[in-house]
Amino acid sequence: MTRITIADAGRHVGETVQIPGWLYNLRRSGKILFPQVRDGTGIMQCVAQKNALPEETFNALRHLTQESSLIVTGRIREEQRAPGGYEMDVEGVEVLQRVAEEEPYPITPKEHGIEFLMDQRHLWIRSRRQHAILRVRHEVIRAIRDYLDSHGFTLVDTPIFTPAACEGTTTLFETKYFDDDLVYLTQSGQLYNEATAMAFGKVYCFGPTFRAERSKTRRHLTEFWMVEPEMAYATLDDVKQVAEELIVYVVGRVVENRRQDLATLERDLSKLESVQSPFPRISYDEAVKFLQEKGSEIQWGGDFGGPDETLLGEAHDRPLIVDRFPAAIKAFYFQPDPERPEVALGADFIAPEGYGEIVGGGQRIHDPDLLLKRIEEHNLPREAFNWYIDLRRYGSVPHAGFGMGVERVVAWLCGLEHVRETIAFPRMLYRTRP
């Protein structure tokens, strides 16, 4: 007997096949049962008639509990009213494991609190919404990689264990490394990207990054995935162009390939279809003025708070590019604007609908003396940065890059309140389990 996946049902219309899966839901209507079977690729509406099955089978199915594992055998039929477009007329059922009535599957259709669901995360990911979100996540990651791979970027993985801090020392996780010193968990692959960009021209790293931030907000995880492209012989303008193209491409791919998942999430597609080039662009100066007019207490020189980002993002139907931030609030490696050294050649992309910053990047210092000065000003341990300074000694060139956080992009595309649902097993200030 052919075993198929539910996603493939359309190629087996009229055939009798087997679907291995789990009981997602069961509706009973006298002599007919309507079990919904999920297999990870979709949900199949099945129809089991009493007179078409051995009595024992029918009764077993009738009393089957949620999430019991089973293999259903039956004939696939087109049915426009069914969610996936097909139904199965059940001819046989093999139950692998019946979930015990005394200890039923803990997640029921009724409402559960978020802490309970997070404790059951290993099961919660079977639910329709969570399933849809993680499929969108996969598409986002594939689209990012496809874009970069087909635009001349070489993937060069950067290390997780790092001897030096990249984004400041206060938010580092430390690990004891054998008998030696401590090492830190990477906050960004960027410094290493600068080395690999000098070897490969255009590179990216894409892996987990770590921030020991004590912030308990809807936009923060302690462990999150970030893609970071970096380009030699490139400037702030290249960052804006590439990041914009990348975002338009990723959103387009998700709209095209994950339409059904977006429907499950009740996502307003028009909000995503409007994400087209060109993105609006303003300077930090203009952003501060705009925010002050909207009632924000921000002053020139301050960083945007979450509410500021929300105000900026809500004003547009696609990401807003804000550039030339005060150098003082940016990392030590930002290239200053030659015409106005108090601002850095950096840019942030603020997502619409209040989803905050999704991209941050800019041009890096390529002058060795200026870099040394900044390392001193920031009280960074020069010895740990010797290799990084070398990049300015041996064929230094203007270079630029950016980071894009996967979880924030997924939260935005899926229309989620909180980033905790955008990754299978989120790690937050008070959560490291399951």
Place this chain on the structure above:
Amino acid sequence: MTRITIADAGRHVGETVQIPGWLYNLRRSGKILFPQVRDGTGIMQCVAQKNALPEETFNALRHLTQESSLIVTGRIREEQRAPGGYEMDVEGVEVLQRVAEEEPYPITPKEHGIEFLMDQRHLWIRSRRQHAILRVRHEVIRAIRDYLDSHGFTLVDTPIFTPAACEGTTTLFETKYFDDDLVYLTQSGQLYNEATAMAFGKVYCFGPTFRAERSKTRRHLTEFWMVEPEMAYATLDDVKQVAEELIVYVVGRVVENRRQDLATLERDLSKLESVQSPFPRISYDEAVKFLQEKGSEIQWGGDFGGPDETLLGEAHDRPLIVDRFPAAIKAFYFQPDPERPEVALGADFIAPEGYGEIVGGGQRIHDPDLLLKRIEEHNLPREAFNWYIDLRRYGSVPHAGFGMGVERVVAWLCGLEHVRETIAFPRMLYRTRP
């Protein structure tokens, strides 16, 4: 003026273009200079004639130092004798940064010791061989993802911070997590994969993993990348089949797309072209007998040592699949062979030419009582495994999966002595820098 990459030169024959890059090498021959310029996509052989250039430009180029950054302008010409098939007749040179004579680029064509090169890893990756290896690595990773994405596997990233040990507690890196308990850095995403496989059917995770092993061998890194596919409703046979198909696909992609890099590495292509299905398959029992005949001191019940793996691998022209190991030397979660409970339904793939184990996997226990027994026998903290046990309570099904280490596969395909060259910034017992 059009800027091009060296990889694209073939599309610009007869045109005058700019190539931004670095001086890789310079040969002088009276009134002609032959600078080799690298840009990360390739190396361009250039020809600079004294009478075709301003004297100042010619002299600057004549004395230019290795790895100085420059933009060369010139006309592209087909030249079959040139390594890439094209040459550039130089019409202009702009030097961005001349590397100082007093502090020359540290890596010269002469031989350097490995520790010196590892200290200069941020620069060493610019060298032809290292460059080729990392491009092969990128192709390996792309091929793995393409294979899995097109065979119905969903990427579900598993967490790095984990509360429980997966492969035993002796080789864990610990991290302090805020004020709370310690967390561990993941050694494998497998336990989490089992949860996601029950939600998605076929899944994979692909990220860095960590082992605090005090072994200083040519096959070990403390931080390495691993892909781990996992399948619900699957058995040991599925693991063997999928892993074999995956390896054949990956090797084929590398041979097809990275032929020039393999030539740079002087890799014998016939050794890779022979990697075709079917792979030879033997049992652990047979392997022990074979090894004893070859003079190994291994006894039934013992694990293969490095030399044993080398002996096994060298006997074949493609990976060897060894299955049904003694349960006692395998992790707690292996399903025992129902006909012979002292052996586990696991399989290892041993690469040819002495490259050792590249794949390990098998079928997992799906019976809740047996799993509980194993957790007790292994003295594992049951509380931390509650969620994992849940997977056997709520619709348990036979399931199986495997892990494949990227670095070992790259070392094998590139024909390298040591895995340290297969990743941009290797982390080993005595190395966390640069």
